[in-house]
Amino acid sequence: xxxxxxxxxxxxxxxxxxxxxxxxxxxxxxxxxxxxxxxxxxxxxxxxxxxxxxxxxxxxxxxxxxxxxxxxxxxxxxxxxxxxxxxxxxxxxxxxxxxxxxxxxxxxxxxxxxxxxxxxxxx
Numbered sequence: 489x490x491x492x493x494x495x496x497x498x499x500x501x502x503x504x505x506x507x508x509x510x511x512x513x514x515x516x517x518x519x520x521x522x523x524x525x526x527x528x529x530x531x532x533x534x535x536x537x538x539x540x541x542x543x544x545x546x547x548x549x550x551x552x553x554x555x556x557x558x559x560x561x562x563x564x565x566x567x568x569x570x571x572x573x574x575x576x577x578x579x580x581x582x583x584x585x586x587x588x589x590x591x592x593x594x595x596x597x598x599x600x601x602x603x604x605x606x607x608x609x610x611x
Contacts, residue, residue: 490515492535493537494521494534494538495507495539496522496524496542496545496550497569498542506594510599515538519536522546523545527541527548531560531561531564532560537565538606539565541569543572544571551580551584554581554586558584562585566585566586567602568581568588570590571592
């Protein structure tokens, strides 16, 4: 059974890039969201196994969205994908429960490594 993935980024280009990279794995992309508010609603309704989550977004930022997702399901696997290089923000995301942090611009190799670390090498 394929793992379900929710992709969250305010950039359509980034959502498309991540969708393309993730399509190479045994994963089902169940949705894409363009802001943190939409992401939390979709997370609640779709129950994804994995979320890729940007930090800088409208309405609710990624760290706040991550905290809400963890309240809904504490075992949520979330990979932060962000251009922010501020260590304090990265630490906030990790403290809030993010599994990993990938810097933008992302490479397919970085995405593959993150997927294998979070979901296992059989992907």
